[in-house]
Amino acid sequence: MSFAAASASSACADGLLALADEAERRRDFPAAASCLESALRPPHAAALLPLAEARARLRLASLLLAPRGSSRAPRAGGGPAAAKAHLERALLILSPLPSAPPRLKLLAHSHLAGAYAVLGAVPSQKHVLHRALGLLASVSASGLLQRGPALLWNCNFQAQLASALTVDGDPTSALSALSTGAAAAAELGNPQLELFFAASSIHVHLLCWEDSAAVENSVNRATQLWDALPAEQKEHWVGLFFYIELLRTFYLLRICDYKAASQRVELLDTAAKSEMQRGRRIKELANDLRAVERTLGQPGLKERERSALSHKQRQLKTQLRVLCGYDKLSDVLDYGDKLLLAPPPMHGEWLPRAAVFVLVDLMVVMVGRPKGIFKECGKRIDSGLRLIHDELGKLGIVDGVREVNLEHSTIWTAGLYLMLLLQFLENKVAVELTRSEFVEAQEALAQMKSWFSRFPTILQGCESTIEMLRGQYAHSVGCFNEAAFHFLEAMKLTESKSMQSMCQVYAAVSYICKGDAESSSQALELVGPAYRTMDSFVGVREKTCIIFVYGLLLMRQHNPQEAR
Numbered sequence: 378m379s380f381a382a383a384s385a386s387s388a389c390a391d392g393l394l395a396l397a398d399e400a401e402r403r404r405d406f407p408a409a410a411s412c413l414e415s416a417l418r419p420p421h422a423a424a425l426l427p428l429a430e431a432r433a434r435l436r437l438a439s440l441l442l443a444p445r446g447s448s449r450a451p452r453a454g455g456g457p458a459a460a461k462a463h464l465e466r467a468l469l470i471l472s473p474l475p476s477a478p479p480r481l482k483l484l485a486h487s488h489l490a491g492a493y494a495v496l497g498a499v500p501s502q503k504h505v506l507h508r509a510l511g512l513l514a515s516v517s518a519s520g521l522l523q524r525g526p527a528l529l530w531n532c533n534f535q536a537q538l539a540s541a542l543t544v545d546g547d548p549t550s551a552l553s554a555l556s557t558g559a560a561a562a563a564e565l566g567n568p569q570l571e572l573f574f575a576a577s578s579i580h581v582h583l584l585c586w587e588d589s590a591a592v593e594n595s596v597n598r599a600t601q602l603w604d605a606l607p608a609e610q611k612e613h614w615v616g617l618f619f620y621i622e623l624l625r626t627f628y629l630l631r632i633c634d635y636k637a638a639s640q641r642v643e644l645l646d647t648a649a650k651s652e653m654q655r656g657r658r659i660k661e662l663a664n665d666l667r668a669v670e671r672t673l674g675q676p677g678l679k680e681r682e683r684s685a686l687s688h689k690q691r692q693l694k695t696q697l698r699v700l701c702g703y704d705k706l707s708d709v710l711d712y713g714d715k716l717l718l719a720p721p722p723m724h725g726e727w728l729p730r731a732a733v734f735v736l737v738d739l740m741v742v743m744v745g746r747p748k749g750i751f752k753e754c755g756k757r758i759d760s761g762l763r764l765i766h767d768e769l770g771k772l773g774i775v776d777g778v779r780e781v782n783l784e785h786s787t788i789w790t791a792g793l794y795l796m797l798l799l800q801f802l803e804n805k806v807a808v809e810l811t812r813s814e815f816v817e818a819q820e821a822l823a824q825m826k827s828w829f830s831r832f833p834t835i836l837q838g839c840e841s842t843i844e845m846l847r848g849q850y851a852h853s854v855g856c857f858n859e860a861a862f863h864f865l866e867a868m869k870l871t872e873s874k875s876m877q878s879m880c881q882v883y884a885a886v887s888y889i890c891k892g893d894a895e896s897s898s899q900a901l902e903l904v905g906p907a908y909r910t911m912d913s914f915v916g917v918r919e920k921t922c923i924i925f926v927y928g929l930l931l932m933r934q935h936n937p938q939e940a941r
Contacts, residue, residue, distance in 0.1 A: 616716035
């Protein structure tokens, strides 16, 4: 390449990077991604200095990793797979480069771990995180990274590692990583991060639940940290509030403390309504700000107009910062996408905002059902289903779309909403059966089977529940043989000991209802083993059902004293 051609190519590459900067300032992320992609393609890529190329690849990867439907997501560009390739290339450039800032290398490792997580490549994710922790130890020991940032990066990588280990089915190692992260957060003196790790520990304990005392201790620890916060910080950390309160509610429901769970749900419901209202106001202000900034970017504005618009721009930015509580305007403008749990570089989120609001609706249904508040339950089921269908539509999941049609980058989010969808339909079936509205129950059950047939891998864990509900429907309409069959099929489809025992108990009830001696004998064969092992169960619900059904059998055997 001649000197003149090289100069022209270099100028063109610099121009494309400048255009990408400008597009990002305008929040035109698809345009920013296009400019960066062009700058990284021949012949422009050859003109970029190694550090500039690595930075450009990191910027492009962060855009490509944005969830579909988020304001940052470009409309094209290959998604997580392309992001992974850019990040791997960036690390190849940065690793041998002595002049590369440590923060840039650490950021590349963190983003690459995120890309592997989205793609489901857990071994690669764990490998790059261990490599990142080694790099962090090295740059900290050499004094290239100050103590504060080093502790913050340690928190970031430990949180990512805990997530990978949880997905990999290693809760013990995940809890160890969270403990290391919590120690770093305490050393840093950051109560937000301490709470984040405390809540994450509850999450892992709830998923594995091997030691009831350990679960209770983790809940108490998070509660103590949360209660010690000043009121203004609680208002500021909205994401953490929902995360902790929902986890505490799951815990209370699991131990069947419905009174305390109901109180938590009332608190969550009030907060969700307030947060939705605040979110709408923030979106309105953000749209106004974008309109003002677009006008300011137009040529030929008179000085008076420009001055008035600049004043309006400052006002809107101040209003947004006050309303959100975030310091960075980029966080404010991304508010609609996330409920943030931790400070940069983590910016962790548990669930998308809409999913959190859906989950609150589900909690209202779950605590309302035992009280017989079916009208309110029906409203919340309809509300939750509407929100879910809206979010599935944004992901391109409409009539006719099946599992094989999904992009890999949408599978996690789609799976989340599909699982919530089946939870709502499950509750709808239960409510309608309780009300003896068998046609409505049958329709909801048919919907569950239809969704399962379209997304069998994503919804694999729901197959046992669907079969159990088929048993409950059959039992409700007096088909006891069919009911027992479905309950026993459901038992075979789950690995959960608790669920297996409940299916055995339900099948036993169906056999008891048949009324003949042989059926009573079959019921005893089912409920006897469950009765002998019930002390190993966590919740009182299972124990209560087993004792009740065993009592029914004793009555059949003319043993009223023991039955009582």
